[in-house]
Amino acid sequence: MSVLISEVGPRDGLQNVKAVMPTEAKKAWIAAEAATGMREIEVGSFVPAKLLPQLADTAEIVAFARTLPGLTVAVLVPNARGAADAIAAGAHKLTLPLSVSETHSLKNLRRTHDQVIEEAARIAAMIRELPEGDRPHFEGSLSTVFGCTLEGTVPDAQIARLAERLMEAGCDEVGLSDTTGYADPSAVRHLVKLVRGVVGDKALTGIHLHNTRGLGLANVLAALECGLDTIDASLGGLGGCPFAPGASGNIVTEDLAFMLEAMGIDTGIDLDSLFKVRSIVADALPGEPLYGFVTDAGLPLGFTPATQREAA
Amino acid sequence: MSVLISEVGPRDGLQNVKAVMPTEAKKAWIAAEAATGMREIEVGSFVPAKLLPQLADTAEIVAFARTLPGLTVAVLVPNARGAADAIAAGAHKLTLPLSVSETHSLKNLRRTHDQVIEEAARIAAMIRELPEGDRPHFEGSLSTVFGCTLEGTVPDAQIARLAERLMEAGCDEVGLSDTTGYADPSAVRHLVKLVRGVVGDKALTGIHLHNTRGLGLANVLAALECGLDTIDASLGGLGGCPFAPGASGNIVTEDLAFMLEAMGIDTGIDLDSLFKVRSIVADALPGEPLYGFVTDAGLPLGFTPATQREAA
Numbered sequence: 001m002s003v004l005i006s007e008v009g010p011r012d013g014l015q016n017v018k019a020v021m022p023t024e025a026k027k028a029w030i031a032a033e034a035a036t037g038m039r040e041i042e043v044g045s046f047v048p049a050k051l052l053p054q055l056a057d058t059a060e061i062v063a064f065a066r067t068l069p070g071l072t073v074a075v076l077v078p079n080a081r082g083a084a085d086a087i088a089a090g091a092h093k094l095t096l097p098l099s100v101s102e103t104h105s106l107k108n109l110r111r112t113h114d115q116v117i118e119e120a121a122r123i124a125a126m127i128r129e130l131p132e133g134d135r136p137h138f139e140g141s142l143s144t145v146f147g148c149t150l151e152g153t154v155p156d157a158q159i160a161r162l163a164e165r166l167m168e169a170g171c172d173e174v175g176l177s178d179t180t181g182y183a184d185p186s187a188v189r190h191l192v193k194l195v196r197g198v199v200g201d202k203a204l205t206g207i208h209l210h211n212t213r214g215l216g217l218a219n220v221l222a223a224l225e226c227g228l229d230t231i232d233a234s235l236g237g238l239g240g241c242p243f244a245p246g247a248s249g250n251i252v253t254e255d256l257a258f259m260l261e262a263m264g265i266d267t268g269i270d271l272d273s274l275f276k277v278r279s280i281v282a283d284a285l286p287g288e289p290l291y292g293f294v295t296d297a298g299l300p301l302g303f304t305p306a307t308q309r310e311a312a
Numbered sequence: 313m314s315v316l317i318s319e320v321g322p323r324d325g326l327q328n329v330k331a332v333m334p335t336e337a338k339k340a341w342i343a344a345e346a347a348t349g350m351r352e353i354e355v356g357s358f359v360p361a362k363l364l365p366q367l368a369d370t371a372e373i374v375a376f377a378r379t380l381p382g383l384t385v386a387v388l389v390p391n392a393r394g395a396a397d398a399i400a401a402g403a404h405k406l407t408l409p410l411s412v413s414e415t416h417s418l419k420n421l422r423r424t425h426d427q428v429i430e431e432a433a434r435i436a437a438m439i440r441e442l443p444e445g446d447r448p449h450f451e452g453s454l455s456t457v458f459g460c461t462l463e464g465t466v467p468d469a470q471i472a473r474l475a476e477r478l479m480e481a482g483c484d485e486v487g488l489s490d491t492t493g494y495a496d497p498s499a500v501r502h503l504v505k506l507v508r509g510v511v512g513d514k515a516l517t518g519i520h521l522h523n524t525r526g527l528g529l530a531n532v533l534a535a536l537e538c539g540l541d542t543i544d545a546s547l548g549g550l551g552g553c554p555f556a557p558g559a560s561g562n563i564v565t566e567d568l569a570f571m572l573e574a575m576g577i578d579t580g581i582d583l584d585s586l587f588k589v590r591s592i593v594a595d596a597l598p599g600e601p602l603y604g605f606v607t608d609a610g611l612p613l614g615f616t617p618a619t620q621r622e623a624a
Contacts, residue, residue, distance in 0.1 A: 152612075153614050184574035184575050185571070186575040212609045213570060213612075214567035214570075214606060215529055215567070217530040218529040218530045221497050221533050221534065222533065249605075255527070258527075259496055263496050263497055293524065293526030293561075294526060297524045297525050300459050300492070300494040301461055301463075302459065302465050
């Protein structure tokens with residue numbers, strides 16, 4: 001069994017850090033992490049530079065990341081204009097967030113649900129015009145899907161309908177995003193079943209979870225048991241969502257990779273090399289806290305990663 | 313569905329804190345936590361006071377805790393002498409640790425496996441002499457069962473045989489203890505199956521997990537899925553094992569109770585009251601760090617605990 005960890009630190013992490021990481025440091029981070037065996041990295045977001053100066057160099061970062069062999073270069077796009085920039089830069093994967101809470105959607109993206117679906121349709125049309133080999137993968141991400149800090153729980157029927165509308169608009173896939181850190185293992189099971197019931201198993205494979213309330217890896221376990229195989233995480237737990245108060249705290253990539261490898265699930269990642277990438281991030285963001293448990297405690301005595309066990 | 317959280321902070325937490333918590337503060341803590349609906353608390357350990365002065369008042373604490381209605385008063389006993397004291401004090405549940413790593417057993421309890429099994433047999437004999445209604449529940453806890461910081465992985469056959477020998481010696485039950493924080497969800501599933509295969513399902517219902525490498529609650533989820541229904545945790549994550557270097561970090565009671573209630577699993581505990589118990593511990597142990605996520609982040613907007621959902 002294998003699972004794809006999608007590193008979101010250079011996007012979700014850095015957009016929540018006040019300091020602007022120098023472009024060369026980002027490149028060093030992404031190159032070093034790709035070299036550990038990380039196969040997908042969300043390297044930035046095509047938002048106006050005045051809104052997120054931390055990510056103003058995303059086009060340059062995408063161009064650089066494309067030179068790294070075997071790496072899927074993912075980006076966030078808030079709208080069709082961002083998607084056009086992402087396509088021009090050559091990103092392999094575009095993620096458009098749609099907040100299932102319309103209140104949160106208006107605050108976060110300044111758009112109603114109808115407007116976001118409209119953007120999704122425009123992006124899908126743009127992608128269809130490209131030669132087949134050049135088309136990026138296009139995911140619609142259902143954010144605040146486990147509940148919203150402004151609205152609370154969002155009704156199942158609304159979530160199901162939005163998932164359906166994203167697919168009808170032309171997304172290749174939808175994803176679940178616990179923007180607010182409200183998820184628990186039962187809710188993960190419930191929502192995977194609900195959304196897969198609408199879009200089919202193949203159109204929901206990934207989840208973005210936070211560790212805001214300490215349940216991040218338990219929620220991952222529930223997601224794996226449901227058959228999801230793409231899990232977002234952030235090196236050192238950098239980042240969160242600035243628009244959902246108190247909702248910071250991505251899952252820590254190092255702890256997630258350790259859990260999976262300990263369970264005999266191949267991530268393709270060399271853990272010791274991964275742990276060393278922390279110093280690149282720490283040096284480039286002085287004073288910014290990095291989180292994680294396994295890097296403090298160290299690997300267990302006699303620990304054998306999944307791939308070495310398979311080979312044995 | 314319901315799960316019993318067994319609070320181990322007054323024992324496992326305090327034995328790893330240098331400061332000695334005043335007896336009255338311990339009583340206030342235990343009384344306040346019992347009042348939240350916590351049904352079992354490990355209140356101390358019958359070890360020589362010179363070894364663990366923090367727990368020298370265990371007999372007095374047991375006597376006090378027995379006055380709290382509905383509370384199971386649990387204690388740790390390192391040997392038959394401690395068990396005699398525990399029985400005299402009126403503890404409802406005795407736990408004798410047996411480290412499946414003999415190296416760790418010698419360092420921690422200064423006894424070989426044969427000597428610990430001998431102590432277990434003596435304790436069981438003592439209990440059998442009591443009138444039926446006065447007999448405490450007697451658990452043999454398989455510690456370092458997920459691996460040892462000195463020996464690494466302990467062979468399955470050795471673990472299975474020790475579980476069997478504890479039951480033959482007269483334990484009512486065995487438990488699994490991740491002393492070193494080495495557990496992962498697959499290892500939990502594997503060991504529950506292994507040990508239940510030897511002792512039967514009814515003689516393995518509880519697990520003691522640490523969050524040393526961040527996997528604590530994911531491991532709990534795996535344990536629940538295997539049918540275990542008694543989970544140890546420590547308020548504020550206080551404590552760990554001083555004999556296993558780098559292995560500190562009990563599961564945080566607050567985060568565990570939140571996860572279970574969020575999943576619709578009844579713990580009997582009122583979360584808001586539980587969170588308030590932290591201040592008693594914090595005030596009595598100035599400067600000692602308390603851990604946990606949900607108490608920082610707060611409960612999700614619109615959160616409904618399990619019991620209220622059942623009633624609805």
